[in-house]
Amino acid sequence: MNHAPVPIVEDGPPPAAHEAGEQHPIRVYLVVWGYLFVLSTMSYLVDYFHLQGTLRWTLIILFMLLKAGLIVSIFMHMAWERLALVYAILVPPLALGTLVLLMSIESGYTFWTRVLFLGGGG
Known part of the structure; x- marks a missing residue:
């Protein structure tokens, strides 16, 4: 059986490629x-x-x-830039910011627990 190659049809120019220069x-x-x-x-x-x-x-x-x-x-x-590169640059600072926020919330809880049960915060 001999199959003819399937022609490749292009619908206009390629998507916004970042050409050199x-x-x-x-x-x-x-x-x-x-x-x-x-x-x-x-x-x-x-x-x-x-x-x-x-x-x-x-x-x-x-x-x-x-x-x-x-x-x-x-x-x-x-x-x-490509979406993967944007994610590689933006996701780590967002993750760190989220962790800092969670640690801040936890520190407040720890402080008030010490005040309540130990009678002082220092």
């Missing part, structure tokens, strides 16, 4: 620079208006994470 438009970098400038200004305004307490730290951390996300995704080219 490919340049991204300068507009992308200028827009991100503008966002970073605005976020830095807003971070400065938190101190300028003397915000205090939880609101202050929530805003500072929010602006910091937004700026870090822009820098990593655009200037470090993570927005154009």
Whole structure:
């Protein structure tokens, strides 16, 4: 039996492949620079208006994470990388942050258990 080869049909160009030497438009970098400038200004305004307490730290951390996300995704080219590489870079810090949160919760429980049963926390 002689079978004819099955033709390969291509539906247009291949998916967004990252070709060697490919340049991204300068507009992308200028827009991100503008966002970073605005976020830095807003971070400065938190101190300028003397915000205090939880609101202050929530805003500072929010602006910091937004700026870090822009820098990593655009200037470090993570927005154009394979998903496996993105997971390899982002999952370990997220796992560590989760573990730190769990340890923080556990430390509070341990402290109050000592206060309750041993009569002191120190």
